[in-house]
Amino acid sequence: MQNLSPPHGPIMEGFGDRFESPEDYILTCTADIWEGRGIAALDWHYADDLLVRTPAGIHRGNDAGKANTMATLTEFPDRQLLGEDVIWCEAPDGGFLSSHRILSTATHRGGAFGPATGRPVRFRTIADTFCKQNRVWDEWLIRDNAAIALQLGSTARNVAQALIDAGDHSPPLTPETDLPGPYTGQGNANSWGDRHCDLLRRLMAHDFAAIPGAYDRACHLSSPGGAESHGWPAIEEFWIGLRSALPDATFDIAHQIGRTDAACPPRSAIRWSLTGTHSGWGRFGAPTGAQIHVMGVSHVEFGPRGIRRDITLFDDIAVWTQILLQT
Structure with a gap:
């Protein structure tokens, strides 16, 4: 199923002539801000109330974005x-929602x-961003912080x-602490996305027998903690453990x-969550009874x-923070 749109059609309206497509916009602006040190560009690139x-929580406004960017560049x-x-789809009222995966x-x-x-x-980092009129208005950002921790010993x-x-007791993101933003879409109608969603629902319904029929036997899995593994047993271990x-x-x-794009395999980006009680042995050790919210992509x-x-990415440190704050 093709879902390509003309690069200078309604999707890119208001972005000027510099950017050819959503992919070009996301990749170019990311490089300009981070590697080009164009942090001042956030004044126009980010909406004031982003x-x-x-x-780990919610940051609001452009000043918080600039502070976090500089802190990361310092470290x-x-x-x-x-x-x-960059896996993207059109937004309901113009612009687009991109899911940008970065190594x-x-x-x-x-x-x-x-x-x-x-x-x-x-x-790795995955950032879902709603972009319209040459600005970012809404964002969901997951960084594999556990991978950094492990590599630092x-x-x-x-x-x-x-x-x-150290005194950081700020509440993590949960359905109760979340805030509504300007993006109200839920994605696009596409058979590859539907196929991916169906698989995730089966796995979360404990139907792990679906794995051999859905995954290539030589599938490559990248998971939190910087883990890289291959094959059905590794995939089973990861999803069952979570x-x-x-x-x-x-x-x-x-x-x-x-999405289906030229020179690319069919692909899908799904943002999902698990919300409930840490009541079983698995990825996070002995059950604690803590209430947990896992935001994943x-x-x-x-x-x-x-x-x-x-x-698949989620933040193990944010999960452990929830467990430790409650236990």
Whole structure:
């Protein structure tokens, strides 16, 4: 199913002549701000009342965006942001919603993750952003913070405890703390996105027997903590471990995109959540009874024998923060 639109049609109205497509806009602006140090560009690139939701909480306004950008660049001054993919769909009232997957490389020079170690790190980020009239109006951002912690010789649990000990008791993002933003869409109607959503619903309904029929036997899985694995047993271990930790949690799909583009495999981007009680053994150790909200994003690429690539992100540190604050 093709869902391509003319690059200078209604989707890019108001973006000027500099950008050829949503992909070009996202990749160019990301490079300008982070690697080009054009932080002042956030004054026009971000809407004044922009909402940025991360698993750790919500930041509102342009000043918070600039402060967070500078803090990250201070801790990782040589960070390179390698755009792996931009999966997008049209927004209901103009513009588009993009799901941008980034692989970053950097050297740790000290900051939120502790004193400088000089160690090289590699981690992924996925940012869902609503863009219209040459500005970002709404954003959902997940960074694989556990991957950074592990490469610096720590764990997600230990970093979460250190942040709490340092006085960071800010509430994480939950359905109760979330705020409505200007983007009200839920994605596009596309058979590849529907296929991906159906699989996730089956997995969250404990139907793990669906894995061999949905995934290529040689599928490559990228999961939180910077983990890279291959094959059905690894995929089963990951999804069962997550669901086992929250066996009675409510699963929700917040947004879905399916796309078929020239020179690309069919692919899908799904933003989802699990909300419930940490009542089972699994990814997060012994049951604690804590109330947990997991915000995740999954990107998949389809091949002739099913899903051949699955990149799923959520923030283990944010989950451990919720557990430790309650226990």
